Amino acid sequence: MPFTLLTSRMVEAQVLPGQTLFSQRGAMLAYRGDVRFTPSITGGQRGVRGMIGRRIADEDTPLMTVEGQGTVMFGHGGHHVHVIDLVGDTLYVESDRLLAFDGSLRQGTMFMGSQGGVMGMVRGQVTGQGLFTTTLEGHGSAAVMAHGGVLELPIDQGRPVHVDPQAYVAHRGDVRNKLSTAIGWREMVGRGSGEAFQLELSGTGMVYVQASEEKL
Amino acid sequence: MNGPVIHDAWTLPVDDNINPYAFSVDLNGQWFLQKGKMVAYYGQIDFHGVGLGHLDHLIAYSFHSPLHAADWVVAEGQGKMVLADRAFDVNSYDLEDGNLSIRSGNLLAFQPSLSLKQSIVPGFLTLLGTGKFVAASNGPxxxxxxxxxxxxxxxxxxxxxxxxxxxxxxxxxxxxxxxxxxxxxxxxxxxxxxxxxxxxxxxxxxxxxxxxxxxxxxxxxxxxxx
Amino acid sequence: MLAVDLTGDSVKAKNGAMVAYEGEMTFKKKTGGGEGLRGMVTRRLTGEQMAVMEVKGHGTCYFADRASEVNLVSLHGEKLYVESSNLLCTDSALRTGTSFTGLRGSSQGNGLFTTTVEGTGQAALVSAGTAIVLRVTPQTPLQVDPGAYLAHTGGLKQHFQAGVNFRALIGESGGESFQIRFEGDGLVYVQPSERNTIGGEV
Structure with missing residues (x-):
């Protein structure tokens, strides 16, 4: 677990020789020691494919690799930061919400359409967040950003959680998501034009929700 | 759940935080304030533009940043002032014969016992001397x-x-x-x-x-x- | 963020303010049904309407509004005056209405009316930063920046000052050369931010 929350909006990461961190470009606030920051063209070890996928999807969040020996403080835009520790499971997160993550995590891109069918594609259109979601898998930690504080809502069998797509941050576990239209929801959530849907998450896992309907 | 704390002119803190985003100054004399950073006040308080009127002496002693003069006022009188800045975190700092440089936009208020100068680093102000000042930050x-x-x-x-x-x-x-x-x-x-x-x-x-x-x-x- | 547990009862909330829910919920749009709600709708004379929904069911609802802080106000029969854009959610037992506040419109160019909440129950207000509650007594009137004012209760008279002193404080270009002066007996809710003016978005 290389991340320590210093405040609700700033994490500190230990960088050790032989270990790599990835972070969003421009998210370094300060560092001490001998630390190198390199723009990542490939986006990580498995990244070439992932990044190509993302380029197509226009969801290219520039990353940089962080290597060396020292301490780095990360934060971005004053957004709240939430640290998620993975123990072999998979985190699904929009790439622009990723502040920094362990290089030990396998990074991939998931076409949401394959999971949620047609509705998954709608979801991309609804949220404007793209059809592709970044996946991180393995053992390690990721620091994600949210507008406002983050609420963790467990998802259990028979207890689905419904989330405003705009407030959705990330999820993990064996979770199916689909867009649904609760009766009346369309009228209720008519803040924007396309928010006629709610995201229904079912299965077993956890969903991270931010205290805001604003996108980052 | 308990109701919120209700403050009045007497129970407002003396030169301390009300919550992470608001600070109460117990005014008994003068403070320098950046314009628009005070959300409420009790008492008899007058506000003077920097460089105007009878406070020239004070300003000659404490305020050495002509570029910022238009953005600051002197609050004078007796009362409690509530300072806040766009829901940013607010804190007070005590200097004891010290020097501290701060981003100009983050500084809300300071006691006239401190002297304010422009830092060599663009965009920063330097406070010298002994006294209290209040500053905002994005997060703690x-x-x-x-x-x-x-x-x-x-x-x-x-x-x-x-x-x-x-x-x-x-x-x-x-x-x-x-x-x-x-x-x-x-x-x-x-x-x-x-x-x-x-x-x-x-x-x-x-x-x-x-x-x-x-x-x-x-x-x-x-x-x-x- | 505000979590509301419902066991068959209902709450009234600002449209679009629900970010998640568990359990079974139904949503009903309130459009000018009761007297109070029509008040909230008609209040927005300029452009957008303040729309309200009723949420009913079993489970937990999570409400939030632009990452604002949520403040709970318990009412025991008194009347709360609040800017409708700051009202997130109320017990459905509370009555909402509209009150004419006159002068403020002239200072803000917006909002001649303010929303009132009356009865016994809880109301949730949103603010930029945790709200501060300040007591006004006849001996201690209070001056508030209009952009920081959220709500008030009690027998308060408010009037607007455009004093020379205060004008020096906020500057000619600021466009808010007024302060609200509260006199009487009551409580004023103030947010630690002055950027959002009373009318909502600047």
């Missing part, structure tokens, strides 16, 4: 000791250390990726090629943001601020 301030390199945007201020110098990541500029970038335009900048470097004894104050609290240009074009 994190205190760090040098040696440390800081993204200029995340810097709230520094105390006691020598003035920072610029640090450029030459490895990046000269390196392989730099070469690719210069030829193809690919790769871009990491965004981290330039930092302020602090060495020596002192304290560095950090906040989490790349969009800083709106600052007033200092020493650039001599802008009038806003």
């Amino acid at each position: 301030v994190v205190f760090m000791e040098p040696p440390i390199r800081v993204d200029p945007q995340a810097l709230v201020g520094w105390a006691d250390c020598p003035t920072p110098c610029h640090h450029y990541d030459h490895q990046y500029l000269r390196g392989f990726l730099g070469a690719i970038r210069s030829r193809t335009g690919l790769g871009g900048a990491s965004g981290e090629e330039h930092q302020f470097e602090f060495v020596g004894a002192g304290t560095v104050l950090l906040q989490s943001t790349e969009e800083v609290v709106a600052e007033i240009s200092v020493g650039e074009t001599g802008g009038t601020g806003s």
Whole structure:
């Protein structure tokens, strides 16, 4: 677990020789020691494919690799930061919400359409967040950003959680998501034009929700 | 759940935080205030523009930043003032025969026993002497000791250390990726090629943001601020 | 963020303010049904309407509004005056209405009416930063920046000052050369931010 929350909006990461961190470009606030920051063209070890996928999807969040020996403080835009520790499971997160993550995590891109069918594609259109979601898998930690504080809502069998797509941050576990239209929801959530849907998450896992309907 | 705490003119804290975002000044004399940073007050308080009227003597002693004069006032009288700034975190700091430099947009108020000057670093103000001041930050301030390199945007201020110098990541500029970038335009900048470097004894104050609290240009074009 | 547990009862909330829910919920749009709600709708004379929904069911609802802080106000029969854009959610037992506040419109160019909440129950207000509650007594009137004012209860008279002193404080270009002066007996809710003016977005 290389991340320590210093405040609700700033994490500190230990960088050790032989270990790599990835972070969003421009998210370094300060560092001490001998630390190198390199723009990542490939986006990580498995990244070439992932990044190509993302380029197509226009969801290219520039990353940089962080290597060396020292301490780095990360934060971005004053957004709240939430640290998620993975123990072999998979985190699904929009790439622009990723502040920094362990290089030990396998990074991939998931076409949401394959999971949620047609509705998954709608979801991309609804949220404007793209059809592709970044996946991180393995053992390690990721620091994600949210507008406002983050609420963790467990998802259990028979207890689905419904989330405003705009407030959705990330999820993990064996979770199916689909867009649904609760009766009346369309009228209720008519803040924007396309928010006629709610995201229904079912299965077993956890969903991270931010205290805001604003996108980052 | 308990109801919220109800404050009145007497129970408001004396020169202390009401909550993380609001600070109560017990005025008994004078304070310097940045305009628009006071949300409420009790009591008999007069506000004078800096450079106007009978406070010339005070200003000659305490205020040495002509570029900012239009943005500051002197509050004079008796009462309680509630200071806040766009729901940013607010804190007070005590200086004892010290010196501290702070981003101009982050400074809300200070006691006239302190003297305010423009820092050599553009966009920063330096407070000298003994007294209390109130400053805002995006999230709580994190205190760090040098040696440390800081993204200029995340810097709230520094105390006691020598003035920072610029640090450029030459490895990046000269390196392989730099070469690719210069030829193809690919790769871009990491965004981290330039930092302020602090060495020596002192304290560095950090906040989490790349969009800083709106600052007033200092020493650039001599802008009038806003 | 505000979590509301419902066991068959209902709450009234600002449209679009629900970020998640567990359990079974139904949503009903309230459009000018009761007297009070029509008040909230008609209040927005300029442009957008303040729309309200009723949420009913079994489970937990999570409400939030632009990462604002949520403040709970318990009412025991008194009347709360609040800017409708700051009202997130109320017990459905509370009556909402509209009150004419006159002068403020002239200072803000917006909002001649303010929303009132009356009865016994809880109301949730949103603010930029945790709200501060300040008591006004006949001996201690209170001056508030209009952009920081959220709500008030009790027998308060408010009037607007455009004093020379205060004008020096906020500057000619600021466009808010007024302060609200509260006199009487009551409580004023103030947010630690002055950027959002009373009318909502600047």
